[in-house]
Amino acid sequence: MRDALIVSPLRTPIGKFGGALAALTADQLAATMIRTLVGRLGLPAETLDEVIVAQSYASSEAPCMGRYAALLADLPLEVPGYTLDRRCGSGLQALADAAMQVQSGHADAVLVVGVESMSNIEYYSTDMRWGARAGSVRLHDRLERGRERSQPQERFGYISGMPETAENLARDYAISREDADRFAVRSHQNAAAAWRDGRFAEEVVPIDVPGKRGARTTVSMDEGIREDASLDSLGGLRVLLPDGVCTAGNSSQQNDAAAVCLVVSPDYAARHGLKPLAKLVDWAAAGCDPARMGIGPVPAVARLLQRTGLGLGDMDLIEVNEAFAAQALAVLREWRLEEDDPRVNVNGSGISLGHPIGATGVRIMTTLLHEMQRRGARYGLETMCIGGGQGMAALFERV
Numbered sequence: 001m002r003d004a005l006i007v008s009p010l011r012t013p014i015g016k017f018g019g020a021l022a023a024l025t026a027d028q029l030a031a032t033m034i035r036t037l038v039g040r041l042g043l044p045a046e047t048l049d050e051v052i053v054a055q056s057y058a059s060s061e062a063p064c065m066g067r068y069a070a071l072l073a074d075l076p077l078e079v080p081g082y083t084l085d086r087r088c089g090s091g092l093q094a095l096a097d098a099a100m101q102v103q104s105g106h107a108d109a110v111l112v113v114g115v116e117s118m119s120n121i122e123y124y125s126t127d128m129r130w131g132a133r134a135g136s137v138r139l140h141d142r143l144e145r146g147r148e149r150s151q152p153q154e155r156f157g158y159i160s161g162m163p164e165t166a167e168n169l170a171r172d173y174a175i176s177r178e179d180a181d182r183f184a185v186r187s188h189q190n191a192a193a194a195w196r197d198g199r200f201a202e203e204v205v206p207i208d209v210p211g212k213r214g215a216r217t218t219v220s221m222d223e224g225i226r227e228d229a230s231l232d233s234l235g236g237l238r239v240l241l242p243d244g245v246c247t248a249g250n251s252s253q254q255n256d257a258a259a260v261c262l263v264v265s266p267d268y269a270a271r272h273g274l275k276p277l278a279k280l281v282d283w284a285a286a287g288c289d290p291a292r293m294g295i296g297p298v299p300a301v302a303r304l305l306q307r308t309g310l311g312l313g314d315m316d317l318i319e320v321n322e323a324f325a326a327q328a329l330a331v332l333r334e335w336r337l338e339e340d341d342p343r344v345n346v347n348g349s350g351i352s353l354g355h356p357i358g359a360t361g362v363r364i365m366t367t368l369l370h371e372m373q374r375r376g377a378r379y380g381l382e383t384m385c386i387g388g389g390q391g392m393a394a395l396f397e398r399v
Contacts, residue, residue, distance in 0.1 A: 003265070006095075007264055009369050031070075035074070051082075051113070053094065092365070094362065179339070187352040199374070233249075253350070261366065285391065287389055293386060293390070296385040372398045376398075380395075
């Protein structure tokens with residue numbers, strides 16, 4: 001089986017909800033990153049076999065984002081594209097799909113994008129197709145509805161949203177409010193230090209955003225990092241649920257962003273003079289209780305390590321997406337790792353950088369692979385919890 005090599009992982013800055021990138025729709029973000037990657041590599045676009053886009057909140061304004069964004073980016077008509085959704089794990093699943101195509105010989109070059117513009121997720125109605133005979137009609141917030149409807153209520157009962165699942169884990173693993181806040185402070189400190197030290201310089205592509213009367217603004221840094229975060233400042237925030245530990249300060253943000261990479265065969269890389277950063281060794285997905293979705297990385301990693309014959313001790317860097325501090329801490333406790341393990345989330349994650357759902361899997365991979373290059377690390381592990389009760393994990397090896 002051929003290696004699946006990862007080339008030129010890049011990302012936009014991550015915008016806050018309603019923030020600096022809100023004027024750009026998901027298709028515009030995705031197309032911008034496609035143009036950027038193809039332009040930087042100087043690739044003949046007709047040699048691309050496929051475009052795979054991960055997006056969790058699709059819209060009929062830009063249906064089948066894989067095809068739509070490829071066309072918007074002026075790729076040749078002959079280059080096909082498709083979109084997939086595994087919620088928070090969508091970006092990582094897009095990478096896995098691309099790798100399997102390359103490993104099997106079905107493709108030589110697959111362009112992968114993860115994108116989400118949470119600021120532009122719409123309201124919708126299920127009452128209006130045939131008209132309303134009388135009375136009011138409902139508009140659903142697709143963003144909130146997607147969290148409430150992440151599992152069949154007939155089987156699992158009502159779950160108010162993802163914070164409830166994190167609170168379940170906080171109780172299961174005796175995670176306190178101070179534990180969660182302390183973990184969040186570390187995330188912000190790590191992300192702020194990464195920007196100060198220039199560690200994001202190679203991976204972040206500045207984005208031009210249109211403004212009023214033809215003005216344009218260049219966004220070049222992540223918006224959500226709180227450099228001054230402390231136990232005192234986070235401790236003053238209200239909990240999201242009564243008697244809980246989760247707050248807006250120790251939970252992931254809602255964000256806008258896109259990330260991109262090229263997954264290629266060794267022959268294609270050599271033919272076009274490309275310099276891969278890593279290869280995708282293997283990946284795994286697993287299901288878990290939707291009411292405790294945040295523990296999903298544990299069974300996914302167990303499957304992955306069983307297949308590869310490696311252990312957590314072999315990992316030079318580990319990424320645990322921070323949907324909630326309580327959720328990430330539960331995973332680390334199950335793995336018997338300290339909350340400040342020096343291999344874990346060394347440049348921050350969902351709490352500090354943000355969690356643009358469909359983009360996050362590719363964003364984490366981008367940050368991880370660049371950090372592996374800086375450190376000369378051999379193995380990097382990426383893990384994701386997934387709404388609805390799933391987990392994903394992927395193992396990368398530097399080349």
